[in-house]
Amino acid sequence: xxxxxxxxxxxxxxxxxxxxxxxxxxxxxxxxxxxxxxxxxxxxxxxxxxxxxxxxxxxxxxxxxxxxxxxxxxxxxxxxxxxxxxxxxxxxxxxxxxxxxxxxxxxxxxxxxxxxxxxxxxxxxxxxxxxxxxxxxxxxxxxxxxxxxxxxxxxxxxxxxxxxxxxxxxxxxxxxxxxxxxxxxxxxxxxxxxxxxxxxxxxxxxxxxxxxxxxxxxxxxxxxxxxxxxxxxxxxxxxxxxxxxxxxxxxxxxxxxxxxxxxxxxxxxxxxxxxxxxxxxxxxxxxxxxxxxxxxxxx
Amino acid sequence: xxxxxxxxxxxxxxxxxxxxxxxxxxxxxxxxxxxxxxxxxxxxxxxxxxxxxxxxxxxxxxxxxxxxxxxxxxxxxxxxxxxxxxxxxxxxxxxxxxxxxxxxxxxxxxxxxxxxxxxxxxxxxxxxxxxxxxxxxxxxxxxxxxxxxxxxxxxxxxxxxxxxxxxxxxxxxxxxxxxxxxxxxxxxxxxxxxxxxxxxxxxxxxxxxxxxxxxxxxxxxxxxxxxxxxxxxxxxxxxxxxxxxxxxxxxxxxxxxxxxxxxxxxxxxxxxxxxxxxxxxxxxxxxxxxxxxxxxxxxxxxxxxxxxxxxxxxxxxxxxxxxxxxxxxxxxxxxxxxxxxxxxxxxxxxxxxxxxxxxxxx
Numbered sequence: 001x002x003x004x005x006x007x008x009x010x011x012x013x014x015x016x017x018x019x020x021x022x023x024x025x026x027x028x029x030x031x032x033x034x035x036x037x038x039x040x041x042x043x044x045x046x047x048x049x050x051x052x053x054x055x056x057x058x059x060x061x062x063x064x065x066x067x068x069x070x071x072x073x074x075x076x077x078x079x080x081x082x083x084x085x086x087x088x089x090x091x092x093x094x095x096x097x098x099x100x101x102x103x104x105x106x107x108x109x110x111x112x113x114x115x116x117x118x119x120x121x122x123x124x125x126x127x128x129x130x131x132x133x134x135x136x137x138x139x140x141x142x143x144x145x146x147x148x149x150x151x152x153x154x155x156x157x158x159x160x161x162x163x164x165x166x167x168x169x170x171x172x173x174x175x176x177x178x179x180x181x182x183x184x185x186x187x188x189x190x191x192x193x194x195x196x197x198x199x200x201x202x203x204x205x206x207x208x209x210x211x212x213x214x215x216x217x218x219x220x221x222x223x224x225x226x227x228x229x230x231x232x233x234x235x236x237x238x239x240x241x242x243x244x245x246x247x248x249x250x251x252x253x254x255x256x257x258x259x260x261x262x263x264x265x266x267x268x269x270x271x272x273x274x275x276x277x278x279x280x281x282x283x284x285x286x287x288x289x290x291x292x293x294x295x296x297x298x299x
Numbered sequence: 300x301x302x303x304x305x306x307x308x309x310x311x312x313x314x315x316x317x318x319x320x321x322x323x324x325x326x327x328x329x330x331x332x333x334x335x336x337x338x339x340x341x342x343x344x345x346x347x348x349x350x351x352x353x354x355x356x357x358x359x360x361x362x363x364x365x366x367x368x369x370x371x372x373x374x375x376x377x378x379x380x381x382x383x384x385x386x387x388x389x390x391x392x393x394x395x396x397x398x399x400x401x402x403x404x405x406x407x408x409x410x411x412x413x414x415x416x417x418x419x420x421x422x423x424x425x426x427x428x429x430x431x432x433x434x435x436x437x438x439x440x441x442x443x444x445x446x447x448x449x450x451x452x453x454x455x456x457x458x459x460x461x462x463x464x465x466x467x468x469x470x471x472x473x474x475x476x477x478x479x480x481x482x483x484x485x486x487x488x489x490x491x492x493x494x495x496x497x498x499x500x501x502x503x504x505x506x507x508x509x510x511x512x513x514x515x516x517x518x519x520x521x522x523x524x525x526x527x528x529x530x531x532x533x534x535x536x537x538x539x540x541x542x543x544x545x546x547x548x549x550x551x552x553x554x555x556x557x558x559x560x561x562x563x564x565x566x567x568x569x570x571x572x573x574x575x576x577x578x579x580x581x582x583x584x585x586x587x588x589x590x591x592x593x594x595x596x597x598x599x600x601x602x603x604x605x606x607x608x609x610x611x612x613x614x615x616x617x618x619x620x621x622x623x624x625x626x627x628x629x630x631x632x633x634x635x636x637x638x639x640x641x642x643x644x645x646x647x648x649x650x651x652x653x654x655x656x657x658x659x660x661x
Contacts, residue, residue, distance in 0.1 A: 200403060
């Protein structure tokens, strides 16, 4: 086996125009011009994706008056950041953080228990439930916002965090349940049975055995629910009526005035909004590792 | 006293007309090693899981130590189970895996550690106590699974084909280890396998199942010498017994050119059932290669030499058809392919069954 591998490795490292003889039928190797073209294309695409974010960062360090200039560095200043932090921004930041964190916690818990139930238990109506989860995702926000608003009003939740938390859960939970169901399906059911024989209740099996094994799926769910709550504008704009309750997504609109846009402030606010999402992603990506259930069962 | 009984136990999966386990009646004594054996789909795993509490029991009941446990959850039945693919907890170390059940019961840590270490010593796992299952070989994982069961000191061990996923050599070694372990611990054990060699070598008694029904439950020797029906006769013993339907004559059965004498009891039973044909079972080692020209003619198709002896696969003309026959040749003078040899049968080593019902005659 090693001999075959080294032969292939050696021939790819050598002159790209020569065809290797011998053991394996050769794949067509990329010619040099094709390689250059491919890399150029990828670099261009990456540039197009990253540049706008980079430009916002650059703009946030320039006074608004210089926002339109194309220089990377002009009158470097922190005044945008300080002016944003002096306004209602910190309060909105807190609102967003609370709403997003609670949505994440509640969303992950409900999705995980729901996904586990769909994966392991054959309760009456489990198939219609799965269909329901799929179908409800097809409804756009524009259709749902009025009925949900009415429900929230009747519950007295308008202008509280819970109106948004519950609304965001309706968005995220069906998708995440499906995702986690698929993930739990990969955990062999014998582990559940071994847990039962050892003396665990069904919730105990779920909590102590299956959840530790589903970390990648839970990490993705956590990130997805967080992001749903963090960036959502439509529900946030309607369910939060008093200014001190606004979330960031809605609050940032103040920088877009009728006659003039405060580019500097807007850029600074945008950068600060990105930071928590990056932090959550950093924490979560550690759990996105494969091989978690390796060794538990044969094969 | 940890006896186990199945009393008219049945399990029918919803939507299936045929029961997976049909009216099973089985008694296992305290300290006995009972093997449930049968082909795929025979209901042996289902029967084991019914005892474990992982399958519902639709009718009848299951008793452990005389008490009806049919409605109790697995943890209240005082059992421990070894699964076919081990089912170790991947995120825990070997020591944690083995101690988990005790931890759930609230056993204090020092006691737990002692028991885990004792079991590890018994199974030669002391070096691996801090490893996770993914860092172990198949054989080691299998021993951890057994260790997890032993630590609990249950009334009954349940084992569901634990050797199926091991390579052949390891299987032979582990087979002996499991049998020795059970003898040492004296715990009642129910062991499920599809491999009749495991059944014959490990069990005090063996229960043969087919299509959810118990065919025969007896010691390995009795199963081999007096199978109760044609299925058990063909299942136990490798290579399988030669089972051929042949006409009955005065004094015996006509197997090709050979007249095989039968006992009075068998002939009377056949006459009582008004049979003109019977199914005769002759094990490969019950044939003798005859040196003269008398006997059943066998055209040799294939010879399998296994070192100590050889198995000859050939075709014999019985009645109107050519049938395959397997013969064991114990000496070094092995016939060649294409040769025709003559066979006789050792008297008293034949088995006779009814062609219709498969039941033993006499």
